[in-house]
Amino acid sequence: AQVQWHPPFLTAKVLLPDGRAFDCATARREVYPRPGALPQVEPADALSDLSRRDFTVNAMAIALHPREWGELLDPHGGREDLERGDLRILHQRSFVEDPTRILRGVRLGARLGLGWEPGTAQALQEALRSNAFDTLSGARLREEWERLFREPNPLRALEMAAEWGILQALEPLWDWRPATRRSLERVPGLLRRWEEWGSPRPLLPWLVWHLLLMGEMADEEARRHAARWDLPRRPHRVLAEGPRRVQELEALLRSSARPSEVVFALEKVEPEWILAALARLGLPSAEAQVERFQREWRHVRPWVGGDDLLRLGLEPGPRFQEILREVRRAQLDGELPHRQAALEYALRLGKEETPC
Numbered sequence: 001a002q003v004q005w006h007p008p009f010l011t012a013k014v015l016l017p018d019g020r021a022f023d024c025a026t027a028r029r030e031v032y033p034r035p036g037a038l039p040q041v042e043p044a045d046a047l048s049d050l051s052r053r054d055f056t057v058n059a060m061a062i063a064l065h066p067r068e069w070g071e072l073l074d075p076h077g078g079r080e081d082l083e084r085g086d087l088r089i090l091h092q093r094s095f096v097e098d099p100t101r102i103l104r105g106v107r108l109g110a111r112l113g114l115g116w117e118p119g120t121a122q123a124l125q126e127a128l129r130s131n132a133f134d135t136l137s138g139a140r141l142r143e144e145w146e147r148l149f150r151e152p153n154p155l156r157a158l159e160m161a162a163e164w165g166i167l168q169a170l171e172p173l174w175d176w177r178p179a180t181r182r183s184l185e186r187v188p189g190l191l192r193r194w195e196e197w198g199s200p201r202p203l204l205p206w207l208v209w210h211l212l213l214m215g216e217m218a219d220e221e222a223r224r225h226a227a228r229w230d231l232p233r234r235p236h237r238v239l240a241e242g243p244r245r246v247q248e249l250e251a252l253l254r255s256s257a258r259p260s261e262v263v264f265a266l267e268k269v270e271p272e273w274i275l276a277a278l279a280r281l282g283l284p285s286a287e288a289q290v291e292r293f294q295r296e297w298r299h300v301r302p303w304v305g306g307d308d309l310l311r312l313g314l315e316p317g318p319r320f321q322e323i324l325r326e327v328r329r330a331q332l333d334g335e336l337p338h339r340q341a342a343l344e345y346a347l348r349l350g351k352e353e354t355p356c
Contacts, residue, residue, distance in 0.1 A: 011025045051090060089118050128165055180215060211273070250281055309324075
């Protein structure tokens, strides 16, 4: 096994050869130097460790020592809260000290079917009114936000966040209309099918969900929004240009586009934009076009190459790329039945004076 140590937090991750991993943590207490900051930790006993947790259902421990095997340590009533279906914080300023606990609560609630108990709900609303998320760095906010979309049911988590005003606190311009919810419902199936279709391009599933929440956000607002999350270059571009790009793809896939139009458009764009457009459209015909692009059309290459153009007596230059692109277009659209037809078409194009 391999061990990844994190000394500042007194934690470690153990990576097993079969791919499994588990986290280890020293019993510790923590102090937040300011709201939204990472905690400062020091060793402590088990009771102190449990008292620093976010929710009572997370503040339980089971003994592993043979003499105490299976004994439950539950100083805050977490088992009873779990049976009642309650999410309860351990102290009133919990969400203010660490607003990421709000999103962890949403994840727990969606996963376990829990709801905020009244005192916790009041503390949540107070934290949202004080703009608690503004105290978080973009990196910390993004890290917890991404985890929400690794849950078994991200849509349920989003519904809980919307119901309690958490989505609006994160971004007032996010779109939570019924049409958006229907689009979000399509995402899990689209992600599975995208994997089945095969794609060499990297895909970050959480960005697909995120783009749908952005809806038809204007370019300037989309750029502002993307900057908040402290993203690497590609994900930043996905969000900053996303709403406009998704709408352009919707228009293309809604129409009776030729195969070449689909290929030349989809080859240039981020996969998250394609999936968001499909989710918004919800059209089997659009999905069929993208599936053919993934499985078949994108693999089509011209039957002629640069050497063929030289043998045809054409002068080398930038025009070669125009000719090869046009031959590929004609192949995709079924206008060239075989290689000889492609060679004749390329020669005809080469003798034309005007560009393709």
